[in-house]
Amino acid sequence: MPLDKQSFSINSDGKKLGVFISGHGQSEQGAGICFAAWRAQQGRLTTVIPTIGKENWQGQTCKRTLAVGVLSEENPAEIKIGVIYEVIASGANAFASAIFSVDKAKRTLSLDRDLTSGIGSQHIANLAGLKQWYQGHKPPEATARFNVVQQVQKAVEEQKLVKDPACVEYQQAKDGEPGLTLVDVMEKHGGHCPGDIQIKHRLFSIYVDNVTHQMLTDKDDPEEGTFSLLPDIK
Structure with missing residues (x-):
């Protein structure tokens, strides 16, 4: 049974x-x-994550959900709940x-297992205490790690490099220059986005200079991988 008073919409940048x-x-x-x-934008229940009474909480019985709230929104790619x-x-x-993560780009919910296991037996009894714990234990590199993807998404949308921004997703490659x-800017299928949901093609790629933040892209020649400079975003 859903708990109405402890369920709420998640919005970011007016969306x-x-x-x-x-x-x-x-x-x-x-x-x-x-x-x-998690109920997706289309109104369909897409994710159910059992907690107390299951998995790591197998030996516990859930008496009630005491508090629910957003812990942080400063991360460009995720919202922590x-x-x-x-x-x-x-x-x-x-x-x-x-602690759960909402991926802003994919609009999905997942359990943050690292942070959740880190809480351990802290027995935090209120949301203020949980926020304080989170601020002291969140990965310090989280914002920087996701900032590149956010800037690429902003450039793609501002410069209209794709027909429908909602039908693409962004993957940061592990190995770069x-x-x-x-x-990599990838196709996304499903919902109102046409195409086989099992198949994703790379549309083009963008290199971001780690110091100057200038961007190079092969959008005009993705087959040969010929890169050209992108204008600076606002």
Whole structure:
């Protein structure tokens, strides 16, 4: 069952990404289970992530979802959502937390397993405490790591390099030239985007200079990979 007062829309830059749903249910044995779910922009439930009572929380029973809230929005690519549960463990009441990530570009929800496992047995009882913990433990390189992809997306959209910005996605390549970061602009299929959902083609690529932030792209000649300079974005 969804919990109405603890489910809400997630928006970024004036666009609705989807709806974060906090919910409560029961296992086959009648024990309380909590979960998080994601409803995409089209209104279809796309993701259900069991938490208390399942996986790492197998030995706990979910009594109730105590608090849900956004922990951080400064990351250009992700929004972090924290959830605090009141649980029953070893016959006693306790608190447990989970942290989820909303990918702004893909509009998807996932459990941040590293941060969630890092909370461990902190027994944080309120959202303010969870925000404070997150600020002290978030990866310091997170913003920088995703900033390149955000800047490439901004350049593509501002300079109208693709017909429909909603039907492309961006993949940062692991291996690039020294001093440069490579981002591939890929087709995205499904929903209103035509094409086989199982197939994704590279449309073109963009190199970003790690110091000057200037961009080179092979958009005019992706077959041969001939790169030319992109005008600076605003």
